[in-house]
Amino acid sequence: MIAREFTFDNVARVAQATAGFLLSETRKELAIYREWGASYRSAANGVIIGYDTRFLSREFAYHFARVLHDSGIPVIISDASVPTPALSYAVVKRRAAGGIMFTASHNPPIYNGIKYKAEYGGSAPGEVTSAVERLLPDKVTPPRSPEEAIVKADLRGPFLAKVRTLVDPARLTASPVRVVIDSMYGSAQGYVSQLLTEYGVPYVQIRGTRNVLFGGKKPEPIEENLIPLRAVIASTRR
Template sequence: MALAARIKFGTDGWRGVIADDFTYANVARVGAAIAASLHDPRRSGLAPYREWGVPCRPAAAGLIVGYDTRFLSAEFARHLGRAVAEAGIPVQVTDGPVPTPAVSAAVVKRGLAGGAMITASHNPPQWSGVKFKPEYGGSATAEITALIESHLPPHAPEIGDPPVEAVAIKEEYLARLRDAVDLRELARAPLYVVVDAMYGSAQGYLASLLRAVRIPHLAVRSTVDPLFGGKKPEPLPENVVPLKAVIRSLRARARGRIVVGLITDGDGDRAAAMDERGQFLDTHRTAALLVWHLSQHRNLDGMILKSFALTDMIGKLADHVGVPWREIQVGFKWAVEDLVTGKAAFAGEESGGYGYAWHLPERDGVLSNLLLLELVAATGKPLGALVEELFELVGPHHYARRDLALPTRLEVMERLAAAPPERLAGQRVVKVETLDGLKLRLDRGWVLFRASGTEPILRLYCEMDSPAAVQLVLGEAERLARGGLL
């Protein structure tokens, strides 16, 4: 691919296929653009600095670069770091793979001008990417990434051998987590935890915290495997079969303790869970349980943000406890303003990213898992029983997603937006919503059509009152997307 190929930041950073468009040359171009954006005097006029009260730190405050466990991630991180350092900006590169929220936490604690993370998050193993984290330690806004893109050079810059410092940030991030959750209180509960890092860069973090307070636990898929065991490192049912097998084999070994399965994705900013029977708790049930826990045991004070693709349970729970809530577009960059300014206390998205204003304006899968443990400890009930109680309160909600590899996904979206159906799978379309994609509100739930911002995929999201209804609606939605007649 030509060096002048277009580089575009999507919902959370720029991503590409390794050795195709994600090359050393293009990584250097992104590094040079980040450096130029930090030097650009227009930066101080952007909304986070002009309106949110975020201090605009000078480029001389420095940049930190972290990386995940993907192929060549360490080498790409150092290459990007050298491209930034070439512009005279002090650069630190982590001494090993780290979760994305650890980089964000380091930006805030160390008073840096920003951070970059080499990761493609949940994407397949052949992908890599670059996420940028400004001074506030969260997803970059669209105007910040637009400023970076405006400085992209047409060719890879010449890079000498500028100094780049290797740093360890694991312990300072763990200390932040220990401040957020009372681990000794968790240790008093009869827990047995199975931690599934999905071969990602959060491996060892939860285990370290649990080990320190002697909570019985077992770590699975906690080694470096750039191929992620042949699966996408995304918390979906088909990708967590090994965890299910382990949990189902633990009944005797747990000796009456409550078994909890905790999952983080490829770069540790997403979370999901599995109950004591090996039943997967999708990101919607996980989000709802977190909101329920925060409202019941954490004195949740502030608005709740939910992405357009996230469960209706969030709004119902917020209404139940009298907390305001609002839907936002998909992508955590749409949540950071209200988290930074304190207007919102919690933000959640369908992909499993949950952020907390009192911690970081950033998705944090490790903290989210700790809060699930906190919920189990506070109630003395396993996750399966808690989901049943949740359904008693807000009604049954079942969800599934299909990802369609459609080269014409943008044309499909235009066709559907121009002529949405009046009925789908035997249900009336009672409302059409277009905040992000096309959501059809049906008699018994909803289905959302949305083109991915990071992959050439059309995503179909569906929530209904029964698993059978979900599959029926998704099947008809796929036929509609592919041009079939209903």
């Protein structure tokens, strides 16, 4: 829970442990590299950090980035909130040593979380998270690096460029389907709408702004949370 267990001090502890893990000479001996065939990349390849639209996600992400920077690990942080797939794509595209995503997924707004992405962009196996946990320090000192030292990058643009290669514009524009986009106040807001605008496809956008309370609901597409979407869809059929 934010401000209870999920604090800046604890984020710094995880960041320091992550730095120790990435800099460890024994990391390449893990099964993920020896048996699974994952590509090993040293800490010198850097870490990509993303964050969602939750309360203090950006601030937590920069705090984590500053600790890594203090450890001599190159860091790139998203210049805006991003969905997890965009962060994962950046890790693979930039051949980074790993990625860190600040998000609590579909959980209530009082929570936040840290997700470690391995070199292949996917979630790290248990042996990785266990290795990081073993390195957690009892105490940490505040990061020395200023926020301005962290390199910012656009993760949205390259991700959308990849998505465009998977879309058939002719079929999209020929479709009679009416589109309603419900971003549920999440970090994917603006992605689909940008593409549809480029292709000239009309749409209706709802819940497409930042709301750290997610409108009083969990950002989870279950029946009880889709009432506003159903209402808009019903209104377009009249």
